Amino acid sequence: MKLSGTSTGLLAALLASASFGTSGVLAKPLMESGWSPVATVTLRALGGGLLLLPVALVSMRGRWSSLWRARSRVLVMGVVGVAFTQLAYFAAIRTVPVSTALLVEFLAPLLLVGLTWARTRRTPQRTVLAGSVLALAGLLLVIGPGAIRSVDLVGLLFAFGAAAGCATYFAVAARSGDGLPPVALAASGLLVGGVLLGAVGAGGLLAFTVRGGDLPMFGSPVVWWVPLLLLALVSTAFAYAMGITGSELLGSRLASFVGLLEVAFAALFAWLLLGERLTVLQLLGGVLILAGITAVRAERVTEPEGQVAELAEPAAVEPVKVPVALDHLHSKAR
Template sequence: MKRPSMTVGLAIAVVAALTFGTSGAFIKPVLEAGWSPAAAVTVRALVGGIVLAPFAIVSLRGSWAALWRARWRVTLMALIGVAGTQLAYFAAIQRIPVGTAVLIEYLSPLLLVVVVWARSRKLPKAVVLIGSVLALVGIVLVVSPGGAVALDPIGIMLALAAMVGCAIYYVVAARPSDGLPPVALAAFGLLLGGLLLGIIGATGLVAFTATFGEVGFLGATAPWWVPLAFVGIVSTAIAYAAGITAGEILGSRIASFAGQLEVVAAAVFAWLLLGETLSIPQIIGGALIVAGIVFVRLEKSTAGELDAALEPFEPMGLPSRV
């Protein structure tokens, strides 16, 4: 079978970035209607996992032992990559604009640079240092008092928590697969994460509330399940599937560059659907953050440790998450 062209791969990568970028703008009206972040994440994860499950089962080809060998990896993915990161992100966008939360979370590769630096005690190369400085200046512009009106400090802290979770997600996802296909890791991680968060919510350890009336959707109103289904199917299942496919065609490094579009997409969707705008300093800061991450990703670590920390799913190459 002929391998798809680079153009096709890039087109699919753009689809992945755009669909990932829709989640914040489409879920925020649900949260404003009375859904708690935990309830919204639970539904999103379960819907996405159910949609991906048939593809995961086919990809396993009966090799359920691979799933058992990767049980701790799947569990960490469920707890950190799905439940923890998405819960923090959804809680953050209740308090601060979607674009701001995404920009903060998108700093996760820089956190990995710091961790690798601390562990190896080797000064990062110039391109990494330049990228890190650009991104740090950018985040100062994004969250500074002059960057927006009354940014909620709790919202910023929650976005930072999502950044930490996303960084851990990258490391977990980049570990040896033990024969577990990427789509299976995504599907079972989503299913387990949704189930665990639902159980935690049922015990009352986290707020777990839902309303079942009309919510805002595409400038009008719709039943509560419509935006949740959209986020579960489009922003989760289709986004993961497109990201995995793009990574297989392009390779993880090229696909990750295409994934830079996700930040822009999230901000644009929030502007179009929610009326959230970024100030001029925030736009400049966002551009610096994206440029900084590009610089960091340009560096190919000779030891391979930085690459291992920054690579998402193998062979998936797009940021995942939100």
């Protein structure tokens, strides 16, 4: 059975969400052994980019001109979608709770809805508005109702900066007119972002600490590079390649709503691999996010053909979704 472009895009976006959702359980052993968040995400981005590089080179088939045409997209993906999103998130969690920062950052789909509204001057259909409400409610249940609280204004602004960076990631990923293959955009963007994050760490703006030797992982001692390799391969290289592919096929808005499932997958993997508590409210939250995605998807089906093409265009980036735990549950690195 041959899948349609939309079905393929949904599958790719779902695989990306699941892969990004593993970042917390894979980064946790490193950070608990003394690795700083910036060091973890820098080596994750560089490792993911290097792992994708051979595949990216093959996918380009000598069409180097496409890389030049996509140079602005690569730079925005690396600088904003990868590096800026991570730095803004880290700055936010210095003064606001992790759960609050995550909730604000994952408002990226709503930013895309609002930007499309402003750009087209056309009120979103009720299905999109209903889907936005359902997805936001589901996100709140998965992260925890305690995410809504009085917080530091500066930290909150940084969190909104991370949300803008995340929205930019989806927008840049969806613009495919330059002919650059998704895996090539993922590889080049990760390498650019990783180098920039490394420069920040080397400059002493944020702590850059690594530790060698063995560390505990899922109850067994492993050498330090094992979780780092899995983090770079599964949570970064594969996740970004699938995420960008899904965004190109679905458009930035729908892909960003599917991306909300990352939080639900993170909770699921923490329960399966770390034995952390998975509540009924979190399960309900996952169901609400799925309902929200279904509602947003329904608009694309009911719109006239010409308007569907417009909605598929990007309206306005984690993971690198960045490794920082939410009650040792979620790692955000986009």
